[in-house]
Amino acid sequence: MRAVTWHGRRNVSVDTVPDPQIKEPTDAIIRVTSTNICGSDLHLYEVLGAFMSPGDILGHEAMGVVEEVGDQVDQLAVGDRVVIPFNISCGHCFMCGHGLQSQCETTQNRDQGTGAALFGYSKLYGEVAGGQAEYLRVPQANYTHIKVPAEGSDDRFVYLSDVLPTAWQGLEYAEVPDDGTLVVLGLGPIGSMACRIAAHRNRHRVIGVDLVADRLDRARPYCDDVIDLRSGDLVERVLAQTDGRGADAVIDAVGMEAHGSPVAEFAQTAAGYLPSPVGRAVMRNAGVDRLAALHTAVELVRRGGTISLSGVYGGAADPLNMMVLFDKQIQLRMGQANVKRWVPDIMPLLTDDDPLGVDTFATHRLPLSAAPQAYDTFQKKADGMIKVVLKP
Numbered sequence: 001m002r003a004v005t006w007h008g009r010r011n012v013s014v015d016t017v018p019d020p021q022i023k024e025p026t027d028a029i030i031r032v033t034s035t036n037i038c039g040s041d042l043h044l045y046e047v048l049g050a051f052m053s054p055g056d057i058l059g060h061e062a063m064g065v066v067e068e069v070g071d072q073v074d075q076l077a078v079g080d081r082v083v084i085p086f087n088i089s090c091g092h093c094f095m096c097g098h099g100l101q102s103q104c105e106t107t108q109n110r111d112q113g114t115g116a117a118l119f120g121y122s123k124l125y126g127e128v129a130g131g132q133a134e135y136l137r138v139p140q141a142n143y144t145h146i147k148v149p150a151e152g153s154d155d156r157f158v159y160l161s162d163v164l165p166t167a168w169q170g171l172e173y174a175e176v177p178d179d180g181t182l183v184v185l186g187l188g189p190i191g192s193m194a195c196r197i198a199a200h201r202n203r204h205r206v207i208g209v210d211l212v213a214d215r216l217d218r219a220r221p222y223c224d225d226v227i228d229l230r231s232g233d234l235v236e237r238v239l240a241q242t243d244g245r246g247a248d249a250v251i252d253a254v255g256m257e258a259h260g261s262p263v264a265e266f267a268q269t270a271a272g273y274l275p276s277p278v279g280r281a282v283m284r285n286a287g288v289d290r291l292a293a294l295h296t297a298v299e300l301v302r303r304g305g306t307i308s309l310s311g312v313y314g315g316a317a318d319p320l321n322m323m324v325l326f327d328k329q330i331q332l333r334m335g336q337a338n339v340k341r342w343v344p345d346i347m348p349l350l351t352d353d354d355p356l357g358v359d360t361f362a363t364h365r366l367p368l369s370a371a372p373q374a375y376d377t378f379q380k381k382a383d384g385m386i387k388v389v390l391k392p
Ligand SMILES: NC(=O)c1ccc[n+]([C@@H]2O[C@H](COP(=O)([O-])OP(=O)(O)OC[C@H]3O[C@@H](n4cnc5c(N)ncnc54)[C@H](O)[C@@H]3O)[C@@H](O)[C@H]2O)c1
Pocket: 038, 039, 040, 041, 042, 043, 162, 163, 166, 185, 186, 187, 188, 189, 190, 191, 209, 210, 211, 212, 215, 229, 253, 254, 255, 256, 257, 258, 259, 260, 292, 293, 296, 309, 310, 311, 312, 335, 336, 337, 381
């Protein structure tokens, strides 16, 4: 089959690789019909390369049709149309039972000290082949799937794999009080979807922040205000709209590659040029994140408010101002989205009237073969590219 494979920093290609096979009786194989590129893939493309091996298949936002099931799979049948959550979870362990599917104890990577296995996400998360491919092996398939109706475009459902539950969790964790103010930092797919969900709920004032003009424009209809980071008066404008207190909650939908952290950017880039085993050791022990967005969140949130991190962080030696966090009595919540937990809340919104605008959310629909160019364009935030759906 054809698949998008990682070969080095900013180097992916579309190769012919062996078709996936059922390995465990709990596996299923799906034929992929749509598969997205995510901001999280950009971290693998750039700063987390030390945890990748050449030839790893990328991708964790796939949907398609069941082709084959293992002997113990009784919750799926050949021909079912499914979206595959980005985390692989069993549905019956303690963590899954507590709605913490991203910490599933059956698929946790104990050798790496990390949570549930993820599709296409490096040695840190189980080195499971990803979904930017014609076919995908789905472990723990009895639970690791979301059945969707046979009718309706792929666009209607494909964001259940990641964007929708991640944005939903970001908002739930933010716990914005009714009539409170929410700032969303970063208006990529995750931040802009968080704004759309907040607008749909219509209970908060929403302020979106980014530094890319087309991303600000796209979020504007869903926000009470959008602020260009480059304007230099972000803090003043948020304070002016909140009686001088700051926002009740801030969602950081930026993460470890934030614009505006030159020292950490240099350190990340330097680590990226080390041979993989050395680079891995450096990242594990001394790795740093670009914390500009998190620092901004700390500045913007009011005393006693909440910061909800959707953006992925991976540094081991990040300097955080604990004095300010403690003094302002800030609540911090974070983590990979527990995809299956939020599906029952989201599914009723995926209807013909399309309140979240999923049908038109993709800015680019491209063949799988265009993936190398698409990674490059998406990383550069060029050509108005905000969300790419690849068609194998
Ligand atoms: N928690 C999860 O389960 C989960 C799931 C999916 C994605 N993510 C993470 O969420 C983050 C966003 O993902 P995405 O797909 O929207 O990616 P993206 O890279 O398209 O979006 C990031 C946005 O942040 C903006 N930005 C950069 N620096 C900024 C700053 N200092 N202040 C404000 N905005 C800034 C960028 O211009 C960009 O629009 C990534 O870190 C990704 O890894 C987490």
